[in-house]
Amino acid sequence: MTAGRFLVLFAATLAVVPWAPLPVLVAWAFGSLLLGWRWAPGALRLFAKPWFLGSVGLLVLGMLVLLPGAPPGVRLAWLGRFLLRALILVLWLQMLRQRVSPAALVRVLRRLGLSGLAPLLTLSLFLLPRLVEDLQESWALFSLWVPSRRQRLRRLPGFLASVVVRAARIADDLTLALTLTWREPE
Amino acid sequence: MRWREPRTLAYLAVFGTLWGAWEITVGSVLHLINLPLKGTWLAAGAMTLALTGRRVVRVPGALLMMGALAALLKVFSFGGVVFSPMVAILMEALLAEGVLWLGRERPWAYPLAGGVALLWPPIHRGLFQALYFGTEVYQVYLQLARQVTRWLPISLHHLVWALVVLMVLQFLIGMGAGVLALHLARRIEPRP
Structure with missing residues (x-):
């Protein structure tokens, strides 16, 4: 099937x-x-x-x-x-x-006419391991920095800020890479 | 910014993936440390990240795209239960995008979008239990509520009010996520 x-x-x-x-x-x-x-x-x-x-x-x-x-x-x-x-x-x-498999899912999305989502999913599958690792590292550091659970909840916005800044840096790198090799996604 | 521009695609991919990664990693951590209202905190964090990405990209439908991406990534995550969070992610994205569309993407629409999206988790829990247990589960809840009113000196009205307070709390936390997203987006947006 x-x-x-x-x-x-x-x-x-x-x-x-x-x-x-x-x-x-x-x-x-x-x-x-x-x-x-x-x-x-x-x-x-x-x-x-x-x-x-x-x-x-x-x-x-x-x-x-x-x-x-x-x-x-x-x-x-x-x-x-x-x-x-x-x-x-x-x-x-x-x-x-x-x-x-993720690759089969991308093919199905393309066949369904969701041509915007297919290249995004491909990019996303490349990014996922790095972002998961980033998040785990950030959380481990955050837990060391703020040992109390109650304090951790209060400082969650600060943690999110650090995550967003790291993600923006990755997005800017990716923008540069995409611009250098740019062609309309298939 | 428009669709099919390198920067739009890059930010959509990164923030959509980040949403998925947040659900996969922080979701498991929050469940392990058994924090009160863990679903709410998880959704609030996810909404902060998604609305930040949406504010930077400013393309209609971008939040839906990020939600679809996060939901698809959830399929390939570890752990046994993925279907319910997948639907929750899609619904939150749909609600938030709908509010942003109605509010014509003005800054005040972001906290409102966060608030409305966070109303979904408790509703989702109720609807999804019907998927597994059938609609009869609502009769069980009603029976349980009646039993509680017999044990404790409270009426059904009090229980309804408790639910209303919970929903208001959810909405306020979601609004907080929206405000934080606006603040974070301002920090990472390129300045002219």
Whole structure:
């Protein structure tokens, strides 16, 4: 399956899942599992991870506590719908992250006519590691400079100012590079 | 500044990426240190960065573009939950850009845009819970609120007022983010 077709199906899933009745959710979950098994088997491994099972267990417990007055049939149907929704959404997100690469996403954006966003995403993917590293360094220095958490919150504007100034410097460097090699983005 | 100029593209890319990087890194740190109102502080910081970039670029739709970029980057970030923050980022960008458009990008529109964008996180939480738990979750909340009024000497009106106060607080923090963004943009804008 191509990234474009996958994204169309993903959009359909997001549109259907919140409102679908139980039989539709069962069919959708079955189809999603089948697709995951054939197209992105790694995505199914998530369901065996302890943190995933633990958080689902906690949510189920929380819901059972919150619904003490409802009849058992209603509680069971609700629980079923919730578990199926969670399964479908988590599975589709895992498939998206495993099988749709940033490069494929750029190609899809171009094909959709979003020609402005495609070159921006390309630039952004180059910039992300540097900016993430910059932010982590700035935060580490800020935490050393202001050890108290309460003080840190008060001085957050100062931290943001330092981040913005560093980002502006990177943007000016990039402007220069783009000007030297300028041609209209494809 | 216009679209498809090197400087516009560079600032859009850097500030959009910065927004995404902020959500990825500072977001995880804030969740780890368990700060009260962490979603609010995270959104306020993100709005400050985005509105600063928007003020420097001054191109209509730039904030939406930066929001789309930040949301797309969130897909490729580490961590399990990405879909809900992605939608939140897009909605905040849409609301802020809408206010700037209505305010014709005058300076007073920036704090207002920040305020309106920060009203979204609590609304988002409510709407998104319906996506996972179904619309029945609102009945649970109502039941819970009624239970609280039985346990404590307060009425449902008091709870509604508490919500209103929370929303006003969110709005004021967002306005603060907008004011800070104007101040920061003035510092980095090139002088004639």
